[in-house]
Amino acid sequence: MDTFKAIAASPGIAIGQVFLLNPKRIKTVKRRIGQEQVQKEQERFRQAVLAVEEQLKKLISELPEEIKEHSNILKSHILMLRDKMVHDRCLRLIEKRQVNAEWALELAMDEIQQLFRTVKDTYIRERLEDIGFVVNRVKAVLAGTETRLDLSSIEEPVIIVARNLSPADTLHISKEKVLGFVTELGSRTSHTAILARSLGIPAVVGLDDITSKCLSGEMMIVDGLKGQVVVEPDEQTLSDYRLKHEKYLKYRLEVIHNSNLPAETTDGYRIKVKANMELVEEIPIVIQHGAEGVGLFRTEFLYMTSRTLPTEDQLFFAYKEVVERLKPYPVTIRTLDIGGDKLASGLNCEEEINPALGLRAIRFCLREKGLFRAQLRAILRASVFGDLRLLFPMVSGKHEMVQVKRLLGQIMDELKAEGKPFNKDIKIGIMIEVPTAVLTSDILAKETDFFSIGTNDLIQYSLAIDRVNEAVCHLYEPLHPGVLRMIKMTVDSGHKEGIEVGMCGEMAGEPLYVPILLGMGLDELSMNAMAIPKTKKIIRQSNQEECADFVQELLSLDSARMVREKAIEFFRQNYSPDMETMDLLELGLNI
Amino acid sequence: MKAKRSVIILNRLGLHARPASRFAKTASNFESDIWVEKDGISVDGKSILEVLTVSCPSGSQITIMAEGPDATEAVEVLAALVADRFGEID
Numbered sequence: 033m034d035t036f037k038a039i040a041a042s043p044g045i046a047i048g049q050v051f052l053l054n055p056k057r058i059k060t061v062k063r064r065i066g067q068e069q070v071q072k073e074q075e076r077f078r079q080a081v082l083a084v085e086e087q088l089k090k091l092i093s094e095l096p097e098e099i100k101e102h103s104n105i106l107k108s109h110i111l112m113l114r115d116k117m118v119h120d121r122c123l124r125l126i127e128k129r130q131v132n133a134e135w136a137l138e139l140a141m142d143e144i145q146q147l148f149r150t151v152k153d154t155y156i157r158e159r160l161e162d163i164g165f166v167v168n169r170v171k172a173v174l175a176g177t178e179t180r181l182d183l184s185s186i187e188e189p190v191i192i193v194a195r196n197l198s199p200a201d202t203l204h205i206s207k208e209k210v211l212g213f214v215t216e217l218g219s220r221t222s223h224t225a226i227l228a229r230s231l232g233i234p235a236v237v238g239l240d241d242i243t244s245k246c247l248s249g250e251m252m253i254v255d256g257l258k259g260q261v262v263v264e265p266d267e268q269t270l271s272d273y274r275l276k277h278e279k280y281l282k283y284r285l286e287v288i289h290n291s292n293l294p295a296e297t298t299d300g301y302r303i304k305v306k307a308n309m310e311l312v313e314e315i316p317i318v319i320q321h322g323a324e325g326v327g328l329f330r331t332e333f334l335y336m337t338s339r340t341l342p343t344e345d346q347l348f349f350a351y352k353e354v355v356e357r358l359k360p361y362p363v364t365i366r367t368l369d370i371g372g373d374k375l376a377s378g379l380n381c382e383e384e385i386n387p388a389l390g391l392r393a394i395r396f397c398l399r400e401k402g403l404f405r406a407q408l409r410a411i412l413r414a415s416v417f418g419d420l421r422l423l424f425p426m427v428s429g430k431h432e433m434v435q436v437k438r439l440l441g442q443i444m445d446e447l448k449a450e451g452k453p454f455n456k457d458i459k460i461g462i463m464i465e466v467p468t469a470v471l472t473s474d475i476l477a478k479e480t481d482f483f484s485i486g487t488n489d490l491i492q493y494s495l496a497i498d499r500v501n502e503a504v505c506h507l508y509e510p511l512h513p514g515v516l517r518m519i520k521m522t523v524d525s526g527h528k529e530g531i532e533v534g535m536c537g538e539m540a541g542e543p544l545y546v547p548i549l550l551g552m553g554l555d556e557l558s559m560n561a562m563a564i565p566k567t568k569k570i571i572r573q574s575n576q577e578e579c580a581d582f583v584q585e586l587l588s589l590d591s592a593r594m595v596r597e598k599a600i601e602f603f604r605q606n607y608s609p610d611m612e613t614m615d616l617l618e619l620g621l622n623i
Numbered sequence: 624m625k626a627k628r629s630v631i632i633l634n635r636l637g638l639h640a641r642p643a644s645r646f647a648k649t650a651s652n653f654e655s656d657i658w659v660e661k662d663g664i665s666v667d668g669k670s671i672l673e674v675l676t677v678s679c680p681s682g683s684q685i686t687i688m689a690e691g692p693d694a695t696e697a698v699e700v701l702a703a704l705v706a707d708r709f710g711e712i713d
Contacts, residue, residue, distance in 0.1 A: 112672065115670050115671055115672045115673075116647075116667050116669050116670035116672075116673070117667065117670040117671075117672040117673045118672075120667070120669075120670075121667075144672075147664075147666065147673065147676040148676055150664075150676075150678070151675075151676050151678055152678055153639075153678065156675050156676065159672070159675075163672070340639045340641050340642070
């Protein structure tokens with residue numbers, strides 16, 4: 033028995049036989065051809081390209097509804113296939129070197145690799161992988177072999193183990209034949225991982241060298257909750273996992289089944305539970321998991337993927353799509369929350385010694401007015417297509433809000449003059465994540481329509497702890513009495529002015545903290561969509577008044593350790609045995 | 624017919640996705656073969672992917688070369704496109 037740990041890409045447990053997907057080593061038959069055969073060989077290549085184009089088009093048309101979003105990847109593959117880099121180069125090589133199409137493709141790929149080798153930009157460099165996928169398809173057609181993941185020989189559903197799965201392969205995976213998959217490459221945000229989550233197939237990715245550590249037919253357990261893979265498990269492990277699997281299925285069924293029930297406590301306190309999201313592809317997941325809207329729509333993605341800044345229209349269409357598809361649910365969009373150093377374009381930024389405390393988020397946007405203006409215009413223009421709200425990150429005091437509102441007013445005047453429609457009553461909110469914003473929350477509450485507490489940064493800034501610094505990260509403690517007081521203070525200041533207060537940090541999606549947040553009187557929790565069903569379940573088992581009393585008790589304690597002990601005790605008393613070990617395991621909570 | 628001209632990339636973000644695509648599309652309108660050369664490496668000016676691989680930050684110099692019946696005109700039009708910052712507003 034061997035146990036490995038890597039990235040948990042899609043939750044769930046799969047137990048079954050390994051189907052080792054050898055990196056399709058399509059044998060390249062190399063052949064020299066005579067001058068008189070050149071034209072024929074070129075035609076053979078053209079036909080193969082056409083065939084691949086047809087394959088990809090067919091694949092796009094066959095995509096099941098729930099993953100239709102992903103067709104763009106395949107469309108870009110068609111474009112690459114047609115680009116002169118591959119296409120014309122190959123035709124040329126057939127003629128110049130007098131070799132067959134297969135060989136020419138290989139030569140072409142060598143040249144292309146050379147071209148990409150020196151490229152510094154990671155986004156561009158990663159396109160080489162896509163070119164590789166496409167070229168392999170052409171090779172397969174030339175060789176007369178099937179490029180589709182051939183699962184026809186499989187009788188029992190299997191666990192696919194591969195070095196890498198192309199988006200096309202993943203899209204082709206059917207739930208009937210595939211229990212789960214494990215790949216050597218990939219990350220949580222790679223297309224393959226997102227697809228696995230859309231399809232509900234457990235997956236572990238980024239597991240180095242796994243293809244040489246197991247054989248087809250061997251037993252394997254894929255634990256997509258913990259990111260664990262067990263090869264040839266012993267009887268004990270197997271039966272433990274079967275039990276865990278069963279519990280998980282039951283839990284999942286119940287949770288999904290109930291995920292659209294309102295998040296209401298036993299004493300009738302209604303709290304909104306929303307999702308955090310970043311990619312358009314996540315919309316179906318957000319809806320399936322019972323989100324009542326998006327509490328935090330991160331907008332950094334479009335700025336980081338191409339070296340040029342996105343244009344106002346590009347942003348507008350992206351925002352419009354999200355708002356329209358989530359209608360009638362509200363979408364809270366956070367303006368750009370990075371510094372210039374993180375932008376793919378670099379914007380000629382100086383390297384900062386301490387970027388967390390540097391020129392980023394609202395500070396950066398207020399300095400790079402052109403960039404900020406384009407984003408605000410796009411958001412305002414999209415605001416007529418649904419319920420769109422604006423959230424400003426890293427506000428430290430009133431002065432920034434004055435500037436933001438002045439700019440917003442100017443932009444509204446501009447749009448009006450241009451005859452472009454927008455929602456002039458768009459709700460604007462402040463992300464509470466700088467300690468001075470908490471301390472002046474009574475002042476800020478008068479400047480805004482809502483607060484959203486961003487706990488990740490608030491905790492980091494309050495405790496002066498860099499979470500990625502291993503020497504101090506253990507001191508990161510959401511239950512520190514100081515942190516609890518800040519949350520309470522923010523909620524109270526907001527409510528005093530009659531505005532809603534939500535939370536959109538990681539803390540909002542952790543079961544242990546949910547009763548505390550309910551007791552604090554928060555109006556909204558926004559989290560990773562996957563965490564919504566179980567959070568709602570906890571809420572429905574809670575009594576808000578009891579939680580409020582409990583929070584009073586917690587606020588009188590003098591150390592984080594004591595708060596944590598009490599919180600765990602409270603959780604155990606009120607939420608077990610219903611909230612079984614399974615839920616807790618899933619969260620990695622060690623209680 | 625052959626033509627050749629050196630130009631400086633002026634737009635702030637250099638020869639990235641959108642400019643590269645605009646360049647290749649414009650180049651494809653000409654019959655002549657077109658190359659972009661930088662630091663001794665030349666790539667096909669009609670291929671978006673190839674133009675992309677020439678890392679061209681703002682301020683770098685590239686040479687546009689063309690060979691064919693409309694070479695002179697091609698080089699002129701493409702040089703103008705670069706000088707015009709690919710029509711982008713910086």
